[in-house]
Amino acid sequence: MHIERGNPQDGDAPARPRIGRRALLSAGAVLAAGAGAATATAFGRDPAAPPAAPAAAVPHHGARQSGLAYRQLPATRLLALDLPADASRDTLRGLLAGIDKVLAAASAGALADPRLSGTAPVSSLAAVGTALAARLKLDLPAELADLPAFPGDRLDPARSGGDLILQVSAEQPWTVGVLTEHLLTAARSAGAAVRWSQAGFLPPVPDGETPRNLFGFKDGTANPDAADPGLWHADGTILVYRRIRMDTAAFTALPTGGQELAMGRRLTTGAPLTGTAERDDPDIYAKHPDGSYIIPATSHVRLSSPRLDGGARMLRRGYSYDDGPDDRGLLFCAFMRDPALFTRVQNRLAEKDALTPFLTHNGSAVAWVLPGSRPDRPLGATL
Template sequence: MESRPSRRSLLGALAIGAGGIGAGTVLGRAAASEPEPREVDSSDAAPADVAAPIPAVGEHQAGIAVPANPQPFSLTLVADLPNVADVSFLPSVGERLLAFLGDDAHDSGDLTVTVGVGPRVVAAVDAALPGAEPLPAFDGDTELPGERVGGDLLMIASASDPTVLPSVVDALLETVPGGEERWRQFGFRGPGADGIVRNPLGFHDGIIVPRGEEELAENIWLRGDLRTAGGTIAVIRRLRTDVRAFGRLSVVEQEAAVGRRKSDGAPLSGGGQRDEVSLSAKTADGQYVTPVGSHARAAHPGPTGSALMLRRGYSYAEGADMGLVFTCFQRDLRTFVATQQRIDEQDEMMRYVTTTASASFLVLPGFDQGRPLGATLLTA
């Protein structure tokens, strides 16, 4: 493997790649083969602040449901391919990542990298496969630049140490012949538990998501076709938020736009943070307790008959440009499409949100030493 850049150069690359910040198969630290046993003394011990590794291989990619509480930092990259019919590079991407993570000179900690392919790539394999259908145009995406719509390759690298993210993403992109970066975005998350953190508008996010193997199997993981089973469908949306304008609202007005309390995330209709909002509860004078134009009502899966999404969003800040890299995973693209269409129709909070990038991807099934990354597509 080529020599690694210094920590100082990594910090410089991060600042350039991120534009400055204000504040799986996802893989953990694993080698392609088991290392020889050796004696370990105290000098070999990992520093106390190095996060525990995430398993590199398995039925599903990491960075989706594992870890349950996402890492504090993430770098999302979307790239184009010169030949969408050629996915022969995918095993090399997995091998390069395993080699990167298995290098003892690199403290990767809880690094994960999730890899997906875009609709053009999937359709070139089989147009009937999940993920072959692109996102439709949405009424609310009036300022969405064309160069940030779609893409052929997705990589999401996440870790507790942000300095490792640019180098691993760049190293993986080097294994893709002719791969050309379309856009990238660095993101960060505040402290939280069980995947719940505050978003750029100051409200809790990630409250109602599938948890546990049964709910994940029902809502997230693809099944049936062996070429995609164990994968999922990802939607990536870069959302610029007008934090200043939203902040000028009173807390009562903000809560009416969101449908939950700002202090603890509990529904305006009552209960605790993890409770569902009530769409039918009314006040004494006949008004809905969860306002008609609230985000909680518009995004609720009940009216659309949709499944649940697993959301793993990351905030970003580049000068006055602040927002969210919204990432969600679902078994059926319709889950997101139906929800977004309803949001465009009635969500008052969207007046403070502008979409600046949008794409969907088939996140590949997990892999191991006997089944390389992307092998199921290659053997179709």
């Protein structure tokens, strides 16, 4: 019993009956069991129900890498590696084979590390950067090319580029961290060095719902399906990566109506300003009676609309990052056949987007996402 200071128990109170130790232990066991059941019920688990089945493993081998063939997992790590200047194609193939071995074992729950247990879902991808592709004269699609400079860019070379871009994702940051150690061991044994590293995350959302970015808006609504043939060269594609710092304090200080006009969508539902549901197709040409656009000409949704690019779309699988109070934002990872699409969109955004005052692009990379591997053909074997 808690006794407040200045209010001692009354010494004249009648003596309480003594409770035997055995009875006390029995009562405690009953109470503990009841408390456990109540706690389980409060957090949504029926104590009488069987334990939840473990999540299924993500197959590592396949025509396309699991980092794109599987749903987004909520914890991720991007690694950019540089190879020695005299690295050959054999050096690259050896490095990729070592990485592929680690990732295949991790996906199968067979990685020899006591910190990992079972077959927790793991997805990954590996992509060859433009500089290494040019240096080794790799036979890759002609569309693979660096991006031009954009107005307002503040790119940090220490956060940009890389000969090889790796991404590993899992349900928990713990798993990502352990796998990162194994990947770095394999990379360093082949002579590679870390150029930059970046962790990212998705907020928890119910299955089937679109996650929100740090501005509070749903991010990734109008995405093509990963199987869309318009994204692929056979079973490979091109990654455009941008690290974008977001001035969340300034943006969220705007009135909700101002935020929605800048974005072109409703904050609560994610619906476009011309619709009522999140998945409604934004009508960028609809106007008010006075002739002004319902989705403003400077809104993010309008300027990034596929209608302005002949219907061409990129697959966006972005993550938030939080590296401190003054460095929070978006890891924009987009996949497409031709990065010229990103260039067109970004030029429009840099010129007119109402979000631009709240965004700073400080990291960038373009890389060729390799086709998937097989047990008899590791990543990069066809380079």
